[in-house]
Amino acid sequence: MKRLRTLPLAIAGALLVLAGHAGAATLSERWSALRTEQPKVMIRDAARTLGVSEAELLATGIGSTVTRLRSDGNDPREIMRRALDLGTVLALTRNENGVIERTGVATKVKPQPEDDKDAKEAAKDEEREARQRNIAGGYLGGEIDLRFTFSKWKHAFAVAQPGADGVVKRSLQFFDENGAAIHKIYPKDAAGVAVFDKLVADFRHPDQNAALKVPARAPKAAELADSKVDVKEFQQAWNEMSDVHQFNRLLTEFKITREQAMRLAPAGMVQRxxxxxxxxxxxxxxxxxxxxxxxxxxxxxxxxxxxKITKTAASPGWYNVLDPAFNLHLRETAFKSGWVVRRAGVTSVEFYDNEGEQVVSFFGVRERGQPQPKSWVDLTAALPKG
Incomplete structure (x- = not known):
């Protein structure tokens, strides 16, 4: 991961020439000029430099290397369901200050036979179906392990970009309503090419206009003042959690942010x-x-x-895990705080950025129903305190 250098005067001059040549330079022309000067610039950094979203910048390739895919209703979920057949893929998820990349094969969920259901299970069919919709028929555990909120998947594209070696690099790329990248899939098996091409044909959007308009991101909602939180009740609810997954419900119930919860936690439950x-x-x-x-x-x-991870390394502004099938890139220069957190007998470590957003969290691997490894607890206890 490399930080974008300051835009050179040469690029500014090139953009002025384009603007003078044809009124205002198009986004495609500005993007071309930037890549000419900095051929290795990442598209996310380029979008920020050009003052647009990554989805808008990617859409300039529609008609050549990019195909817009349907993304209404259940389309993103169905695309991901079909992507289960791509074989080995690189799955990339990111937020503003972190990127996680995993290469492997996604696990499919085996449907439960009807005759295996008892009356109690049958009563939960509606809940089970809702859960199945969210997981897109797989991606639970295994090498590609994902949890979806498909209501926030608003734009989808297929990309087939020839590389410098002449090999076409294919990907499925998804964006939120503001054009920010949320997930990308890169097929790695030659056998997956036919699956990819069929998927693109089946989900091709009828409108292949390269001009993509996205709304600006709304200002972040103000955090509820600590004085307006029933801290005593919140702390009691924290202590009564029987499962760490109940934590998100607590945040919703008390209308507080994750970082705020760290400040208001019961004594002994967090360590900065x-x-x-x-x-x-x-x-x-x-x-x-x-x-x-x-x-x-x-x-x-x-x-x-x-x-297990093996290779860790620093790069300018970032700290990374660089293993063959797993990469993690964390913009540590944007980290404001970290916390050791104890909930329902489980210890995690969480890191937040300068905007108060969680970047990444860590847990020790444990067997279901078994206590967490002492080695993990000891490691968290030895971390440098704030």
Missing amino acids: LKPEAVRTLLDEAAKQQLPIMSFLGNGAVIQIFSG
């Missing part, structure tokens, strides 16, 4: 860390070969990695 503790955590997990779980999401999808 220095932001640089993320390096210690990753380095020690690699050194000890301690299996960890990494959760990174953006409100539309969460991607989870479970296993």
